[in-house]
Amino acid sequence: MPENQRHGHFIAGETVQPSSGEYFDSLNPATGEVLYQAARGNAEDVARAVHAARRAFEDTRWRGLSQTRRGRLLRALGDVIAEHADELAHIETYDNGKLLREMRGQMAALPEYLYYYAGLADKIQGDVIPASDRRLLNYTLREPLGVVGAITPWNSPLTLTTSKLAPALCAGNTIVIKPSEYTSASVLRLAELAIEAGLPPGVVNVVTGFGAEAGQALVDHPDLTKISFTGSTQTGARIASAAASRFIGSTLELGGKSPNIVFADADLHNASMGVVAGIFAAAGQTCIAGSRVFVQKGVYDELLERVTARARSIRIGDPLADATELGPLAFAAQRDKVAGYVDLGREEGATVLVGGRATDAGLGGYFYEPTVLTDVTNDMRVVREEIFGPVAAVMPFDDEDDVVRLANDTDFGLAAGVWTSNLARAHRMAARLDAGTVWVNTYRAMSPMSPRQGFKNSGAGVEHGTETIRDYTRLKSVWINTDEDPMADPFVMRS
Numbered sequence: 001m002p003e004n005q006r007h008g009h010f011i012a013g014e015t016v017q018p019s020s021g022e023y024f025d026s027l028n029p030a031t032g033e034v035l036y037q038a039a040r041g042n043a044e045d046v047a048r049a050v051h052a053a054r055r056a057f058e059d060t061r062w063r064g065l066s067q068t069r070r071g072r073l074l075r076a077l078g079d080v081i082a083e084h085a086d087e088l089a090h091i092e093t094y095d096n097g098k099l100l101r102e103m104r105g106q107m108a109a110l111p112e113y114l115y116y117y118a119g120l121a122d123k124i125q126g127d128v129i130p131a132s133d134r135r136l137l138n139y140t141l142r143e144p145l146g147v148v149g150a151i152t153p154w155n156s157p158l159t160l161t162t163s164k165l166a167p168a169l170c171a172g173n174t175i176v177i178k179p180s181e182y183t184s185a186s187v188l189r190l191a192e193l194a195i196e197a198g199l200p201p202g203v204v205n206v207v208t209g210f211g212a213e214a215g216q217a218l219v220d221h222p223d224l225t226k227i228s229f230t231g232s233t234q235t236g237a238r239i240a241s242a243a244a245s246r247f248i249g250s251t252l253e254l255g256g257k258s259p260n261i262v263f264a265d266a267d268l269h270n271a272s273m274g275v276v277a278g279i280f281a282a283a284g285q286t287c288i289a290g291s292r293v294f295v296q297k298g299v300y301d302e303l304l305e306r307v308t309a310r311a312r313s314i315r316i317g318d319p320l321a322d323a324t325e326l327g328p329l330a331f332a333a334q335r336d337k338v339a340g341y342v343d344l345g346r347e348e349g350a351t352v353l354v355g356g357r358a359t360d361a362g363l364g365g366y367f368y369e370p371t372v373l374t375d376v377t378n379d380m381r382v383v384r385e386e387i388f389g390p391v392a393a394v395m396p397f398d399d400e401d402d403v404v405r406l407a408n409d410t411d412f413g414l415a416a417g418v419w420t421s422n423l424a425r426a427h428r429m430a431a432r433l434d435a436g437t438v439w440v441n442t443y444r445a446m447s448p449m450s451p452r453q454g455f456k457n458s459g460a461g462v463e464h465g466t467e468t469i470r471d472y473t474r475l476k477s478v479w480i481n482t483d484e485d486p487m488a489d490p491f492v493m494r495s
Contacts, residue, residue: 006023007185009205009206011052011207012201012202013201016045016048017039020042020044022040023038024040026184029327029329029331030319031364031365035185038209040209040210040213040214041178041214041217043213045209046207047221050176050218050221050223051223053147053174053176054147054223056200056203057144057146057174059200061200062199063172066122067121067124067172068122070121071118071119072118073169074115074118074169075115075118077193078113078115080193081111081114082108082111084189084193085108088107088110088158088190092106092183092186093319095183095184096155096330097327097329098156098319099325100321106156106159110159112447113159114166116166124142124170124469127139127140135482136482137479138477139477141478142473142474142475143172143474144472145225145226145249145472145474146225147174147224147225148168149178149218149219150168150177150228151228151231152179153180153183155282155286155287156282156286161190164177164251165204166448167472169199170472171472173225173226173472174202176206178206178208178214182331187206188208191205211235219243225248225249226248226250227239228252229250229252230252233255236254236459240252251471252459252461253287253452253454253463254454254458254459255412255414255457256287256386256454257386258291258292258417259293260292260443261407262275262294262296262419263296263419264297264299266420267441268302271419272303272306274419274443275303275392278293279391279392280325280326280370280392283326283389284387284389287414288415290417291387292407293395295395295397296398304374308372311355316367317361317362317363326370326390328363328365329367329389331366332366334389337387337388338358338368339358341389341391342382342391345373345381348380348381349375349380350373350375350376351375352371352373355368355370355371355372355391357369368389369390371389371391372392374394376394400425400428400432407434408432408433408434410456412454413435413457414436414455414458416437416438418430418440419440426440434455436452436453436459437452437453448465451463451466
């Protein structure tokens with residue numbers, strides 16, 4: 001990636017400069033060096049993008065397409081992404097520090113989102129409703145909403161953007177995306193590829209910038225018909241309130257503090273690898289991170305030994321190198337936040353068994369060691385609040401009732417993991433855990449076909465699967481009178 005490159009917004013199929021003429025630096029988290037500059041968007045830029053999206057929504061080049069042809073465009077976009085997968089993987093690794101090998105895997109899977117919704121595009125249909133009067137025909141239509149706004153995070157920019165873009169376009173909407181200010185480049189490239197795939201200009205637009213400026217302007221724009229957001233619970237609450245005040249829909253994927261539960265009858269090798277993957281993959285920067293690890297007392301010491309041994313051996317370094325297993329945190333403030341929480345844990349009485357230190361890994365970037373905390377209780381802030389870093393809090397439990405109580409004692413409800421060889425227990429736990437996704441003997445498995453929903457403070461609305469179409473369409477009921485006889489006078493009494 002060329003250094004010190006300037007990126008404008010992408011509006012109506014073209015790169016445009018910010019109305020203010022201002023740009024901001026985006027840094028390489030592995031080195032701390034300036035990678036490029038992105039346009040600092042404001043309300044004027046957002047208004048221009050929403051206007052372009054509205055024009056495209058009303059244009060017959062998009063609105064006049066059959067649902068099948070719209071699906072073909074989504075498939076074409078998937079094909080173009082597949083052709084550029086390695087380029088996109090490199091952009092994201094430079095931009096947010098995730099391992100190149102992980103990003104190659106994500107980019108290889110990304111077209112599947114487009115292919116899935118491409119196939120769904122001409123399956124969006126209404127129903128014929130039985131009427132009490134046979135002379136009346138009542139049917140429903142599912143129509144696109146209009147202009148959808150998407151505000152996306154820095155930890156998996158393209159994957160989380162595509163999870164919003166694909167169903168929005170499948171339903172016939174147009175979209176304005178405000179990516180995180182830390183990771184603008186890959187989303188801008190995605191918008192360019194949408195044009196290459198044949199989508200009409202204005203269907204996909206990107207305004208870069210900061211949340212308080214561009215993001216808030218997008219949420220507040222009167223022509224927006226829906227907002228989809230992935231990020232912090234606090235910001236999500238503000239967006240939900242703003243959307244509700246204007247009677248538009250919102251889909252919110254927010255924070256998590258997910259339990260990863262190991263029973264004594266589990267395969268301990270698999271369970272320990274699942275715990276490591278659940279919290280140390282992506283340096284813990286995932287909303288579904290298994291940050292609360294509960295281990296049944298009979299195997300607590302052995303499981304802890306396995307996890308800590310692997311944590312000590314994790315190779316920290318350049319995310320572009322194949323041998324690296326843990327890359328940097330995405331920006332300096334995030335590293336400092338993680339470090340602050342670990343220090344707080346020490347003050348609360350936790351023992352730092354492994355890790356617990358920031359490092360630059362000899363590269364100058366924002367790294368933090370894989371960290372395991374013990375001697376923690378469910379009331380500590382390091383256990384209750386989302387850290388979003390490679391920090392696992394490990395606690396023992398007695399039995400099913402005990403761990404269900406502990407696992408559900410949280411403000412969040414995004415995901416949970418269960419490790420057991422007992423099939424009946426697996427089903428019991430899946431039913432009792434207060435989480436939108438429950439994995440048994442695996443962790444972080446996902447598919448565009450499988451719906452995701454957060455419970456409690458982890459969000460509202462559904463992403464992935466067919467359920468999303470309800471959130472990206474509006475339902476219209478149509479009544480047709482098929483009786484050709486003259487209508488009776490409504491004020492004349494009939495016997």
